[in-house]
Amino acid sequence: MSAAKGLKARVFVMPKNGVLDPQGKAIGHALGTLGFEGIGEVRTGKVIELELSETDPDAAKAAAEAMARKLLANTVIESFRVEIA
C-alpha cells in the first residue's frame, strides 16, 4: 500500500483571516458552556500528514507545497504551511 519511506510532510491548512469559521465559533461556545473561561477567538483547520519517498527535505517541501496548492488547500479562502520531519 505504501511507497518507500522517506520523509514525512505535515501540511497545515487554516482559514484565512476574515473568513468565517463557524466550527471554530461552535467550539468556542461549547467550551464556554463546559465552564472554560478566558477563551477568545477559536479557529479550526486541517492537518494532512504525508509519507513521502523523497529523501531530500527541500524537494519534499516543494512537493508538499505543490500538493497543497493543487488539492489540499483552497487558496482562495485557506492558507497553508508545510513542515518536513
Place this chain on the structure above:
Amino acid sequence: MSAAKGLKARVFVMPKNGVLDPQGKAIGHALGTLGFEGIGEVRTGKVIELELSETDPDAAKAAAEAMARKLLANTVIESFRVEIA
C-alpha cells in the same frame, strides 16, 4: 467577541494508529491521480487554535489539554498534542 489576549494554544488532533482514516486514503488516491508520485500513507487530523486570556504557559497548556480531553478530541480513537505560542 474575544476575551483578553494572552497566549495562543494549538491543539493537534490525529486519529490513533490503527484507526481507519478514509479521508486520508482518499487524499492519497487523489494525489496519485494528479500525478504525484512516491506517496505512502496519508493521515488527516484537525488543528484547533485557541486564544486564551491565560498568560502563564504551563497553565495555558494544562487548560488546553483539559479542553482537548473534554471536547476537542475523542480519546478513544484520537490522540492530541498541545503547543503553546
